[in-house]
Amino acid sequence: MEQSGSAQLKRVLKPLHLWAIAVGLVISGEYFGWNYGWREAGTVGFLITTAVVTLMYVTFIFSYTELTTAIPHAGGAFAYAYRAMGPFGGLIAGYATLVEFLFATPGIAFALGSYLHFLYPDLSILGSALFFNVVFILINISGVKESAAFSVFITLLAVAELLLFMGIVAPSFKMENYLANSTPLNLGSMLAALPFAVWFYLAIEGVAQVAEEVEQPKRNIPKGYISAMLTLVLLAIGVMVLTGGVTDWRKLSNLDYPLPEAIAIVLGRGSGWTKIFASIGLFGLIASFHGTILASSRQVFAMSRSGYLPKPLSTINNRFKTPHWAIVAGGVVSAIALFTGTTSQIIILSVMGAVLMYMVSMASLFMLRKKEPQLERPFKSPMYPVFPAIALIISAICLLTIMYFNLIISIIFVAGLLLSLAIFVMMGKHKIKITHDDMLQASSTPKL
Template identity: 55%
Template sequence: MSTQLKASLGPLHLWGIAVGLVISGEYFGWSYGWGVAGTLGFLITTLLVAVMYVSFIFSFTELTTAIPHAGGPFAYSRRAFGEKGGLIAGMATLIEFVFAPPAIAMAIGAYLNVQFPELSTNLVAVGAYVIFMGLNILGVTLAATFELFVTVLAVLELLVFMGVVAPGFSFSNFVLNGWAGSGSFGMPAVSGIFAAIPFAIWFFLAIEGAAMAAEEAKDPKRTIPKAYVSGILTLVFLAMGVMIFAGGAGDWTKLSNINDPLPQAMKMIVGANSGWLHMLVWIGLFGLIASFHGIILGYSRQFFALSRAGYLPAGLSKLSRFQTPHRAIIAGGLIGIASIYSDGIINIQGMSLTAAMITMAVFGAIVMYIMSMLSLFKLRKTEPALERPFMAPGFPIVPAMALVIAVICLIAMAWFNPVIGLIFLGFMAMGFIYFHFTHAQRANAPADSLLSGETSV
């Protein structure tokens, strides 16, 4: 049975994956942060999170180029901390990438509902899963080329949004009642700043997923740094621009707890019948599709890598005749579809399904970021001779910044989302139980020098 992925992706493909994985976060999800922090409070949260992501990506790229493995953070943590370290990072990454797509699928349904009110949001979400699981199964080059195409369209559409909204932009709209819970900056506002962390992270969540395409990249030691550095700079610019222009379009409180803030913001400027609005709805779907499609690629590679290493059932690492992990693609899709149909049945902390899925995904991401930065420090100490084509700039200060901010975010997340935090721990515990009873499965897994470091010099 073949378990070797095909290297066929160039730097533009990788940029498309890195940005495409994330770009739906510019279209929806982040505006829930206004509901808890206000525009000014959320601006502070976003700046803090942006600092974390920039420092994280510049540090994470060192790991990605030194250990180009489909497991990404799982591989780095296992090499640094052994099997249990790999389990923590692998499970956290899997939770992040499995629970983000249902939120995006629901947003796709919400965007289409603007044009076709009679459409079932859940039915559209399930249809999206079927279509894009199928596209991912047909081959990584086809999937990555499509990802690049829709990502470029999505970036252009965000620039168009800013341009169309700009003539009606008013900074006074953005700052009006900008501190949630009080008329001016105070303790309620400070509380809101920390409570809004999941929604600021949603602006950038999953950029690290490009690491899971490392085995399928041509010359990953050269192409991945280009993709990551250009990708994070693209996303920071778009996140700040979209948030500020949307907030200045009118009464931002009307945008704070919905899944389609950009069409509604544009409606405040150009009216409900404008051709610009209809264009945003249709082309805006490409942003959601880019992330949805890309994260399917990401979760499938994480399932694949964990299965190949013996952490999950071996069948999930089986490849199709197109050299894609089709069973892993389907497994994540079934979990996502089940999550979609839990809407209205399961109520978590009074949140909408979208907000709950975002928060669950962010718990996984933050734990993975912490494990990745700890792995970077550990490998610098234990494997100083490891070939590192890209070195984290400003070491140890830059990765330490990412680590400290990530720990602060995790503490705040647990404080403000205790129920979801406990559910997250429950999923992690399930992974540990399976791990405990499957030692033989890992012992019989194919040898992988990137996980063990046996061939490093």
């Protein structure tokens, strides 16, 4: 591969690309993972939990868009937190974002393997997951415009398939099925289901990681974010409610492929539609898998370029203009996670990273409003300070709750953060002052 020391990304992405990347990043959350929330809280309890999380995401996205358009940087929350809080804030936001995207990738890979195993029982789930990992590393290296075009194509197919799914199962929906066997409404159960409601929308903020590759970012980023959020809310509620009413929902609450199983119950396992749906169901998972690799690689790239990760990870390929070593590094982490975790555990770890990042981002928004009142803000959070406050409070409740119900995973998450902070201090990185211009060029990695 040819390499270059210049870390300049191409501005080629339009609003349709951003919508596709945002929806594509998230849409696998409609295909699997959320159904584990039924196991915790039942259908009605999980519906209430999802409504609260939807409120968090709506207020968060409107607030986060202010940061993304004011500071269009590939580091996303890392860049915003650094500007608002300094080196330690940047490190915490960067660590949280890396955990979110790097572990969302193997979670989706597991589901891809499970869907293929549903279709072809002889195929290994782990082997298929690793295969997709390698293939999509190569696709992402090939170029961001090519990757974005692929995102548009695959995301449109995934959305069409979910609409088709709802059309097929809607006639079989029975409210008595949805309400039957439901866990009595219990605050503890609903809180335990929080990470699986977050999974419905997790990673939509990943659009920030391609902000430096967007044409006219201050105008186009809000269009991409808001249209994507509306699309995802409608799909999430429709899929969750209709699926819960076609059968005894408990049969679907512990599977990595709830939608093909629901189709099989409605039409029969031998139906051609069942096989077709499971086959094209791969599109939604592929869209998210592709998007999380794209977003995680840009986070690795941005943190490397700013001196927070090894400098070679910010190398740009001369031919494809993509950060190939950052993409490969993310793929290695994903492969390791595939050998060590299960889908539900990986989802919980990814969600912990996400909600911590949301908290830091909303805190950064408040601090920058006070610290830099003259900063150009092409898009301002509506109903400030109410919207960012709602997002911050619900995110904090989510994080504390997830840690309470998942002690071992929480210890791993906190230990990783403490280790990162220790290395950061020992290397003296906290003493380095990074200007905005420094963050935008690998050749100017700051020196003590």
